[in-house]
Amino acid sequence: MKRSVLAVLLTLALLLCGGCAAEETAGKTFVTSFYPMYVFTLNVTKDVPGVRVVNMAGESTGCLHDYQLQTRDMVTLEGADALIINGGGMEQFMDKVIAQQPDLPVIDAGSGIDMLCSEDGHDHEHGEHDHDHGVYNAHVWLDPALAIQQVQNIAEGLAAVDSENAEAYRQNAADYTARIQALDAELSAQLAPLVGSAIVTFHEAFTYFADAYGLVVVGVIANDAGEEPSTRQIASTCDLVKGLGVQALFVEPQYPTKSAETIARETGAGVYTLDPVVSGDGSLESYENVMRENARVLTEALEP
Ligand SMILES: [Zn+2]
Known part of the structure; x- marks a missing residue:
């Protein structure tokens, strides 16, 4: 009797385990x-x-x-x-x-x-x-x-x-x-009038994007995305923005915007947001949607 109970238990255990393994x-x-x-x-x-x-x-x-x-x-x-x-x-x-x-x-x-x-x-x-x-x-x-x-x-x-x-x-x-x-193709057509525009971005995230659409990243606000730029760095970005007549500074939604606002106050350049698609709503179209929004923002910021 004891033996048969054990056998049933063993069989049950095997069945359960088998079930788990199959699921995995x-x-x-x-x-x-x-x-x-x-x-x-x-x-x-x-x-x-x-x-x-x-x-x-x-x-x-x-x-x-x-x-x-x-x-x-x-x-x-x-x-x-x-x-x-x-x-x-x-x-x-x-x-x-x-x-x-x-x-x-x-x-x-x-x-x-x-x-x-x-x-x-x-x-x-x-x-x-x-x-x-x-x-x-x-x-x-x-x-x-x-x-x-x-x-x-x-x-x-x-x-x-x-x-x-x-x-x-x-x-x-x-x-x-x-x-x-x-x-x-859509972005190329939309950004064509902006070819050659000089932009300053928050960190070096947009180099490849800029290369693809003929924009020129003349400077970044933060050399290191995780660190606030030093006062000296902010001052040198201000000089750059004034020297080249840069119209727009681009911050990123994932990072602080304080330094960009300081530079904007000093230089008169506008502050806009470009999203490097490093966060989002998890939808299948998320990359395309954010890229389209970036193109819209660039057009708004840089169109003469
Ligand atoms: Zn990055």
Whole structure:
């Protein structure tokens, strides 16, 4: 009698365990490092059954400069089937991730993209042993042509990790690429009258965007996105704005606007907001919507 109870219990336990295992293997969890990778991956995995996309960095994080990996991030990564990163040094915590999760597939969306050197003044002072700041300007997602490359890289990476759904990822990437191409054409037409305009942005996020549409970033307010600029830096930006007759300063919703307001008071330049798409409403169209809004703001700020 005792034996048969044990047997029933064992069978039950096996059944329950089997159930858990089946549920776990049925789905895939893909973790993205921050918001632009999240939106791109949402589009690439759209309507693929059993796929969950989790964004690691919180809504208020913005760019990942100086981001410190949290304990809860390591917990998130433990259950992941892949981690999707922007690359180019944006995720400066990758050494730690690789050390703790050596088997986690990492999809580098920036792979194969020629990145510009960072204008961040800190990089060149500390030499090659400085790991606090990226060497590259990694904000490539703000050029739609490079965003498409990132989307393609994500699709190929996911296809390798989850071959069963490879075709769905590739088809979704093709559909999304067509949408981004349409966005790019629309922005090119809209921003054409502004070609050659000089702008000052909050940090070096808009270099690739500016290159794509013929705008010229003549200066940034903060060399380091996480730090308030010094009085000396603010003074030199004021000189630059006055010297070049810059009409508009662009702040970012994720960062403080105080220094820009100071510069605006000193120089008479206007203050406007450009969003580097590092936070948003989590909708599939989020990237396109924010880029369109940026183009609208630029037109408002710079049209003669
Ligand atoms: Zn940034």
